[in-house]
Amino acid sequence: MVKLKSKFVCQECGYETPKWMGRCPGCNEWNTLVEEIYDKKNNAKIIQGASSTYKKLKEVRIEEEERTSTKINELDRVLGGGIVKGSLILVGGDPGIGKSTLLIQVANNLSIKDKKVLYISGEESAKQIKIRADRLNVNSDNLYIISETNMGLIDNVIKDLSPDILIVDSIQTVYHPDITSAPGSVSQVREVTSKLMNMAKSKDIATFIVGHVTKQGSIAGPRVLEHMVDTVLYFEGERHNAYRVLRAVKNRFGSTNEIGMFEMRDKGLKEVENPSEVLITGRPLDSAGTIVVPAVEGTRPMLVEIQALVSSTAFGMPRRVATGIDYNRVILMLAVLEKKAGLQLQNMDCYINITGGIQIREPAMDLGIISAIVSSFRDKEIDTETITIGEVGLTGELRAVSLMEKRLLEASKLGFKKAIIPYSNLKGLEIKNIDIEIIAVKNINEAIEYTLGR
Structure with a gap:
């Protein structure tokens, strides 16, 4: 025994x-x-007479990776142009955010293109998958489904079917029968992922695996899970908001800065081809505390609306709330305003929000945050055709930001006429085809004067 x-x-x-x-x-x-x-078994073996072959780096020949389009342009953009053969892709996100919906739409698109797709669900029965598929008009002849959690049985099905694309939903529900620990544990997740990775690489099967997300927003399970896969995608957004953002945080076959934007509808996820127009549609034109800022995610510029509400506090400790933007960054901007612009904010509640339910983390939003706060504090409107761009330092100076031409071009396309930018961005700036007035400033006091006056 x-x-x-x-x-x-x-x-x-x-x-x-x-x-x-x-x-x-x-x-x-x-x-x-x-x-x-x-x-406890001793599985160590001594390999005799075997050696790995080695070669010089300059002797290695590479070829362009063959990619398969998912027919979803936003997903192809995030993946770097499409799915690479034999790649292992991890998709994470909050419950109900749309991971399974996105993947079954991908499965349908790929199976229509004569690709054999196997969808493995460890959380839903075949009937439940069929109900969702009917709602999304998924009815391809090359899409196969199985409701199973035993990795040994799944392995047999994969060998028998030989699919081109494999989808596992989710990795935390699948277990290996040789491991005695419970499904979802470190040992199980590591072993199952390793098995899928070997299968994907040896048989050129592009594999999607779904991962649960913890309360902190990271994929549940050991960190080694993210190291083993080729690509890690996060599906972000508020469950009660229609818009979703697909973000790559690791990609061996493309950029990690790209994002894709989707809108959740009753017939599934629909691509948002022009996020700027969507995110600023319906913004108030005669209210204080709002301004538009061109943000850049990867290579894509998009206009977002920053809203601020500053009001007298009813408590001893004023509240600071930030939604869609880094809370600590907002606290820094409030401190800079008090010290360098003379605003008395210590007895004021400050609420900052980016509309649309998306998350923006780049420093170019700093000047927009400051402008919105000052506008709300003074209860004075900012010209609706004005945008602000710039990173703010702790001494109140404005620092240059990247991809300024793309930001200005996107703003010009949507009808904005004036842009307040850092003075250091003027050097080398090309605006020949951009119909927008440029105002370059060196610090926040100059920026506030141009946006709101004295």
């Missing part, structure tokens, strides 16, 4: 220890060590 042993494994980083500890020595997280049962 095999003697069973136990070990404690960190569910965040995969650190193993024979005894329980409150804090993991590997990642310093608390209460993440979980006991797992395993069979």
Whole structure:
């Protein structure tokens, strides 16, 4: 009889220890060590007479990776042009955000193009998948589905069917029968992902796997999961908002800065080809505390509306709330305004929001944040045809930002007539085909004077 042993494994980083500890020595997280049962076997083998071949780097020949379009331009953009054969793609996102909807639409598009697609669900029955497929008008002859969680049985189905595309929804529900720990544990996720990776590389099967997301917004399970795959995509957005953003945080076959934007409808996800027009549609034209800023995600410029509300606090401690933008960045801008612009904000509640339910993290939003706050504080409107761009330093100076021409061109296309930018961005700026007035300023006081007057 095999003697069973136990070990404690960190569910965040995969650190193993024979005894329980409150804090993991590997990642310093608390209460993440979980006991797992395993069979202690000696599987070490000595390989004799075998050696790996080596060659000089300059002798290695590379070829352009063959890509398959998903017929969803926004997804192709994020992937770097399409799906690469044998690639392993991890898709993460909050529950109900639309991961399964997106993937079954991808499966339908690919199966129509004579690609054999196998959709494996560990969370839904075949009937449940069929109900969603009917709602999305998915009815391809080359799309196969199976509701299974046993990796051994899944392996047999893959060998029998030999699909071109494999979709596993989700990786935390699939278990390997040789591992005694529960599905979703570090050992199970690592083993199943390793099995899928070997299968994808050896048989050239492009594989999508869905990963659950923790409360902190990261993919649940060990961090090694993200290291093993070729591409990591995050599906972001508010469940009660129609717009979704697909963002690449790792991509071995393309840029990690690209985003794709979708709108959730009753017939599934629809691409948003012009995010700028969508995000600023319906904005108030006669209200204080609002301004439009051209943001850049990857190579795509898009206009977003920043709203600010500054009001007297009814409590001893004023509130600071930021939605869609980095909270700490907002706190820095408030401190700069108090110190360098003389605004008395210590007894004021400040609420900052980016409309549309999207997240923007770039420093070029700083001047827009400051302009919106000052506008609300003074209760004075900003010209609706004015945009602001610039990073603000702690001494109140404006610093140059990248891709200024693209930002200005996007604003000009949508009818904006005036742009306030950092003075340091004037050098080398080409605006021959851009119909917009440029006002270059060196600090926040000059910017406030041009946007709101003295």
